[in-house]
Each structure stands twice: as structure tokens, then as C-alpha cells.
Amino acid sequence: MIVTIDGPAGVGKSTAARQLAQRLGFDFLDTGAMYRAVALACLDRGWKEDDHDLCVQVAAAVKIEALSGHVLCDGRDISRAIRTPEVTHAASIVAQNPEVRDALVQQQREVASGRNIVSEGRDQGTVVFPHAECKFFLTADPRERAVRRQRELAKAGHAIEIDELMQLQKDRDDRDEMREIAPLRPAADALIVDTTQQAPEQVLEHLVAVVRSRQTSSRATT
Numbered sequence: 001m002i003v004t005i006d007g008p009a010g011v012g013k014s015t016a017a018r019q020l021a022q023r024l025g026f027d028f029l030d031t032g033a034m035y036r037a038v039a040l041a042c043l044d045r046g047w048k049e050d051d052h053d054l055c056v057q058v059a060a061a062v063k064i065e066a067l068s069g070h071v072l073c074d075g076r077d078i079s080r081a082i083r084t085p086e087v088t089h090a091a092s093i094v095a096q097n098p099e100v101r102d103a104l105v106q107q108q109r110e111v112a113s114g115r116n117i118v119s120e121g122r123d124q125g126t127v128v129f130p131h132a133e134c135k136f137f138l139t140a141d142p143r144e145r146a147v148r149r150q151r152e153l154a155k156a157g158h159a160i161e162i163d164e165l166m167q168l169q170k171d172r173d174d175r176d177e178m179r180e181i182a183p184l185r186p187a188a189d190a191l192i193v194d195t196t197q198q199a200p201e202q203v204l205e206h207l208v209a210v211v212r213s214r215q216t217s218s219r220a221t222t
């Protein structure tokens with residue numbers, strides 16, 4: 001079974017996806033981490049934002065593993081290194097490149113093949129797994145999302161003003177929503193979940209209940 005969770009940054013996708021996978025006994029695929037891994041590898045090679053060729057070469061060459069929490073690139077654990085503001089910005093640029101997307105989409109499908117998986121990103125329900133059995137699209141008020149991101153960054157030792165975060169978030173949302181390839185939008189058959197007023201535990205219980213009811217109804221029809 002494939003469960004997809006898409007939505008913008010800061011809606012609580014990662015937490016929800018990781019915990020949902022745990023509850024269901026599924027694998028968890030963090031596809032944002034894959035774009036971040038390519039971005040980090042580009043930055044390590046002195047990449048400049050307009051160097052399309054380098055990021056395409058890097059995406060084709062590096063071996064990324066982003067299943068179930070830890071993120072490895074060519075065997076190196078980069079789980080923390082990909083969470084800096086620099087990598088966040090670079091990932092948003094790299095993710096606009098159609099050839100980088102093709103390479104990563106192919107890897108995502110290969111990883112999911114033959115597994116029960118919860119896959120989280122921007123285009124999982126629309127492009128990567130259009131036939132997924134269960135699709136969620138998480139949303140939340142932009143200010144609440146920025147506050148959550150600020151808390152997360154503070155824990156990692158990065159202090160950023162809320163107004164600056166709101167602006168950076170808007171720039172990323174614009175890039176995600178307006179790119180020609182795989183723009184961020186809900187799949188027609190996705191269930192939209194607004195997390196603004198919900199604690200992570202409430203969101204999780206809701207998602208678990210929906211997946212379980214789909215599992216039950218698919219068993220009943222087979």
C-alpha cells in the first residue's frame with residue numbers, strides 16, 4: 001500500500017508521515033530530504049544557483065538513501081547537515097530543475113516498489129504515485145507554519161526572526177506552487193487536512209483512522 005502526504009513546508013508533514021509509518025508498520029520515505037541531499041552535494045562542489053548542469057550531474061551520480069528517518073548520501077550520514085538554512089534555500093532552487101526531478105522521481109518509485117510505504121513531499125500524490133491507495137494534502141495558516149519552523153530551527157541552534165521566516169517561506173511556496181513541473185497542489189483524490197488548530201497527535205490519529213478504514217474497505221472488496 002502507498003500512502004502519500006503532500007503539502008507546503010511547516011504543516012507538520014514530516015512528523016505526521018514518520019509517526020503514521022511507525023503506527024502502520026510501513027516504511028517512511030522523506031522525498032524532501034532527497035532534494036536536500038542533492039543540494040548539499042552541489043554546495044560541497046562549489047555550485048552556483050545558475051549552474052543547471054552541475055545539479056543534474058550530481059543528482060545522477062550520488063546515491064541517496066532516505067528511508068525511515070536517517071539520510072545517507074554515498075554512505076555518509078547527512079541527516080543533520082541537510083537541515084541548515086543554506087541547504088533549505090539551495091534545495092528549493094535545485095527542486096525546480098526538471099532533470100533533477102526526473103532522476104529523483106525514478107529513485108522514489110524504485111524505493112517504493114514492493115513495499116508498504118508512507119511517502120512525503122510535494123508531488124507524491126500527483127506525479128510520483130498517482131495510483132496511491134491513500135492520499136493526504138496537509139495545509140496550515142502561513143504564520144502558524146512559520147512559527148513552527150522558527151521553533152524547529154531554534155532547537156537546531158539557528159535563531160531567525162519570524163518576519164524573515166515568513167518571507168523565506170513565501171518565496172519557497174511561490175517556487176513550489178509556480179514551477180512548471182510537478183507544482184505543489186493537492187491531487188484530485190487527496191483528502192485535505194488543515195493542521196492549524198490541531199496538535200500533532202490529533203493529526204496523527206485522524207490519518208491513522210483514514211488509512212485503517214481504506215485498508216478495511218479494500219480487504220472487503222478483494
Ligand code: DC
Pocket residue numbers: 009031032033035036088091092093095120121122123124172176
Ligand atoms: O520538505 P522539505 O522542506 O524537506 O523539501 C525540501 C525542498 O524540496 C523544498 O524546497 C521542496 C522540494 N521538494 C519538492 O520539490 N518535491 C518533493 N517531493 C519534496 C520536496
